[in-house]
Amino acid sequence: MGMIGGGPGAFIGAVHRIAAAMDGEIELVCGAFSSQKEKSHEAGIMLGLAKDRVYDSYEEMILKETQLPPEKRMEFVSIVTPNHVHFHPAKLALENGFHVVLDKPVTFNLTEAKELKELIKKTNLVFCLTHTYTGYPMVKEARQQVLSGKFGKIRKVYAEYPQGWLSTNLEANDNKQASWRTDPSKSGIAGAMGDIGTHAFNLAEYVSGLTTSKICADINIKVPGRKLDDDGAVLIKYDNGASGVLFATQIAAGEENNVKIRVYGEKGGLEWKQEDANSLIIKWPDKPNEIYRAGTGYLSSYAAHNCRTPAGHPEGYLEAFANHYRNFSLCVKASIEGNEPEKEWLDFPGIEDGVRGMAFIELVIASGNTEHKWTDFVF
């Protein structure tokens, strides 16, 4: 693995490195960790890389790695830069034959996302978009239970992601994380909706198995002086007639990362939240609720494949993240060896999630700006 971004002060770079390292299958062999070459080298040394594998820029990295003998060359790149530096390195990597892991949202805008989709199709390389929450085993179990049909037709979806860390004007105080996320030139047209709204959107479609058809959004900037939305709520219509409510906010002072999804069908429903990530609550109107637990013997193959520890020894955010890396790398390996991947390995977010996520960002901001109630989810 070669990493692009993730130098000093970055948060998500370290998460990617831990997630990749966890299962002992992926080794960080090179990197271009910053747009400033000194910082890139500083990070590379700190991470114990060989000097000649720390690069001044991602362009140099991709070029030079291509020239290495296959057994030494990195097999894929992991791109963990701010949004405005997603598309170009991903494109360059794909064009040079490298598989790609990319942090979400996939690109700076929808046009780039569509172009990337075409490129991935053409190159037939493996692509992973790290929507963390669908990496949790109990989220995978949730999806499988919905798909099994046990709840009947799905009628209602509630997805929420309240955070509180941006309830003050952090970006005015030189907080690196806050600064780029609230800067339209780096983050894109959306703030909270792009950063965490897309997670809630992805989670809702993943678990419910439904496709969004219309949205009606209330998008707000709550902290004076902020340039991008820090709060929003969306009414949703799904293709099967179900309706939904999605909200994401970064100004719910006191909230941490309280992601939660609820889905209800004709016969029952389910609830999952990150705060109790190893439980999936199944609700029935006429019999006791059930608590499915990670690491147990009765889970679907999709959930079981993504557990590392026995029931009761909690797995968390890093393991969910690592599941994406593991499944991606199993698919890369299968691709290299010319094998068919197992169906459970293929269950990680890809470019289709990325394109839909960018469409969500563009349409939700558009909906927020119109006086019309419903905006068609077409793109």
Added chain:
Amino acid sequence: MGMIGGGPGAFIGAVHRIAAAMDGEIELVCGAFSSQKEKSHEAGIMLGLAKDRVYDSYEEMILKETQLPPEKRMEFVSIVTPNHVHFHPAKLALENGFHVVLDKPVTFNLTEAKELKELIKKTNLVFCLTHTYTGYPMVKEARQQVLSGKFGKIRKVYAEYPQGWLSTNLEANDNKQASWRTDPSKSGIAGAMGDIGTHAFNLAEYVSGLTTSKICADINIKVPGRKLDDDGAVLIKYDNGASGVLFATQIAAGEENNVKIRVYGEKGGLEWKQEDANSLIIKWPDKPNEIYRAGTGYLSSYAAHNCRTPAGHPEGYLEAFANHYRNFSLCVKASIEGNEPEKEWLDFPGIEDGVRGMAFIELVIASGNTEHKWTDFVF
């Protein structure tokens, strides 16, 4: 106390009777329990009333009670009928000098509510509308904490009330509770929005101390054949610039009565839910969250006044309901004795809540029917 409605098969009548009886201050002395006089008498006997205090109709009851000597006469009426039989008995009672407890929503439509408001003003009688949830001590504590200013300006309110009991077409199966609630001639223009949406609306304004200024609603009938909404979600703008999300549904199969409120200000927030009714969670971005507990010694006078048991011995729904009766009856007593009521006694829902609730019903249905995004909350 004389009761109107609450005969055989009624649910809320029994709740009112328990709530009224609990503190040993209120005695049921008469009633007109059903529009069918046999059923009224049957209920009266079962409840151990003297035969001559069980009436054929509420009109008869009010008339005859008026003629009794003051020390024998009922002091107030409790009206627990379906919505279409709220206004007339309330009006008659008030016109004859009786204080009134009325189940929510206050009337069949907004016009009646406004008329009732005028009448209450004119008669100066005590009026209580039983929005149960604001009777919980920790909901009262929540309001006091918001009003204290400790969270700074309020920015965001989430209120939700998911139920699942109407996820099938119960009304087709002779379920008395389902039948009138889904019948426009008895319930009014709204189903779920009137039955439980009004609770969420009331709770949100009560705890946040804010006034709704605009709404945008998605109102649905999810169960085929149903005549009134059984599901809805509302985006809200408040007068101070805060925004909100409210949802209420009766088709979340597997949900019971999962009322929950969250309010966030600039500096922190709070969360309360009926499932853990004796706890109030206060959330801070920079220090440990706090759990305020019912029955403890550190609560505000408003919460403390509404606790009966020491901390850790849970109080529930009936006690919350009983708090409204207790505060109402303390005010009735003060009124009779010509005393000024304590400020804590006055903290129960009244006609203003009723009028706002009816406005919510009318406007939320109107909003659901328009293609315009925002509907002004004016009435």
Added chain:
Amino acid sequence: MGMIGGGPGAFIGAVHRIAAAMDGEIELVCGAFSSQKEKSHEAGIMLGLAKDRVYDSYEEMILKETQLPPEKRMEFVSIVTPNHVHFHPAKLALENGFHVVLDKPVTFNLTEAKELKELIKKTNLVFCLTHTYTGYPMVKEARQQVLSGKFGKIRKVYAEYPQGWLSTNLEANDNKQASWRTDPSKSGIAGAMGDIGTHAFNLAEYVSGLTTSKICADINIKVPGRKLDDDGAVLIKYDNGASGVLFATQIAAGEENNVKIRVYGEKGGLEWKQEDANSLIIKWPDKPNEIYRAGTGYLSSYAAHNCRTPAGHPEGYLEAFANHYRNFSLCVKASIEGNEPEKEWLDFPGIEDGVRGMAFIELVIASGNTEHKWTDFVF
């Protein structure tokens, strides 16, 4: 109902009154509320009793009530005095033909309890001992599930009751509740073990259906200057070979009334705690855990009979208490009318629980004082 004790400053008297009043079936008609006659009359007036039904002493009350015509006379007495004033009024009441509700522990010592048992047997009157926690519907459900055999043979029982209210020397500060509870002349030979240890003991035998055969106790006085135990833990052997752990403490600073019971058999187990009183968690090794909820349609007849509100509207401590009163009064009524009570009505604690509780108190203190590990639970 006539009440003995429960005057000014008493805690449990008010609880008994609310519990008795709640269902509208029991009326407080007379009382001797204090050993000081002025205080008794003061309480009676506050409670709205007729002057001639407030008595100077319980002896007077029982005597005078006996002389009233049957339709006016109280039907039973409720005794809510400190432990040293349990036996005599109960005896007098029974000897004069009154049914009795008695607060736990049943008497001052085991000898009295045995004598009371004989008297109850002889008089054939209805007797209820208010071990609150077995009044909770989900505790009743727990017992029924164990008795159904679904868990196989029971192997392990954990019962606990941590409180914190006596972590300081409250009795030195004129706290009425603390004073008598820590005074050997009023409380008996045990403090915490008598006050709350007996609750845990009763709960454990009730839910598990097992009989204690040996105990090994560690009994402590943690607060300097205190005269009776404020903390204890007990290892238990049951008759079927199961083992148990019971602990109760009043010095767990910060704990409220955190009663909890866990029972495990060969095939599964259960957990109930007062903090989440409306849920019963059933645990399985090989399938999802289940949450049984109060007020639902799938409960045993024993649990269902003891629910008042629909699922999700929580019932609490007062309702649990009221269930004992309701079942007791249903049995009293059946007895008066010469009918056979329903089996569900009979499910309230009685003199056998009382005798076993007193045996627990005497043997647990004895065990605490010996260097021998196991003390036989024989009496």
Added chain:
Amino acid sequence: MGMIGGGPGAFIGAVHRIAAAMDGEIELVCGAFSSQKEKSHEAGIMLGLAKDRVYDSYEEMILKETQLPPEKRMEFVSIVTPNHVHFHPAKLALENGFHVVLDKPVTFNLTEAKELKELIKKTNLVFCLTHTYTGYPMVKEARQQVLSGKFGKIRKVYAEYPQGWLSTNLEANDNKQASWRTDPSKSGIAGAMGDIGTHAFNLAEYVSGLTTSKICADINIKVPGRKLDDDGAVLIKYDNGASGVLFATQIAAGEENNVKIRVYGEKGGLEWKQEDANSLIIKWPDKPNEIYRAGTGYLSSYAAHNCRTPAGHPEGYLEAFANHYRNFSLCVKASIEGNEPEKEWLDFPGIEDGVRGMAFIELVIASGNTEHKWTDFVF
């Protein structure tokens, strides 16, 4: 790192490898993964090791690694074998200058533990015993809060570890994990008490800061045919006069790994459980309870140093385990570089915990076998 044990079918070997790999600081370079050399090589290949670094036996590994040049040589060994193969490889490693990570319990018996202690003292090498639970940041926070004195003198400790996985005779069905754990020749004189009782014991002393002085144990074999205890409970006296209750069981059918610790002082108390590992509940008698959360900014340096993700992104068992590896390796690095380790790095379990754990095993079994109540905790 070189690994001893952890071949096919082992559970804890994989956990150690993930924990060591997670932070990208430790590389597995060699191993002797099984006492059967074919299995060792099979595992080594699967783990991607160079062929010449997979050894037939741990003796060979230690010998050959010693002969490698320092920069290539493993820096420490990680021993993850069953208990009877702890002492010899640890001794050999230490004697040859390798730092050691060892799974608990430290040795097969107390004598070995004491000998190991002497050897560690003599060699001055770094030694880590992987008592997982003290690796959780909120457990470290708990200890720091107790040590701060905010609760006053500690009076009561409750430590519990209920599991259910051995509620049937798994060892009769060729379950590798069950087989050695229930075999006295591999596990030692204790089953549940050695496997998980030691965890509870270690956790209790770690968090409370107290030293055990007397114990009274009830030790049981609940599953017919089993050779070692699968259940036990212990009354404890601590050196400062506090008392405790500890229980551990493997036959609580339906329980997973429900480790929990509660500690109470004169002024307040705390509670932590693995099921909600990222929260530490602080309880106060006179003010709201507080929830300290992992990843926040207000934690002690000991807790903060052991967090990887922002608050609300849960960390779990593997991260707790990884914290021991990380702190151990920081100390190894400091030792190699001749630097003084930070105080936070030194906070991982070592040989003293190991010796006390073995004393617990021997004394708890002895106590279980005597009719005497209290057994002195001296060794």
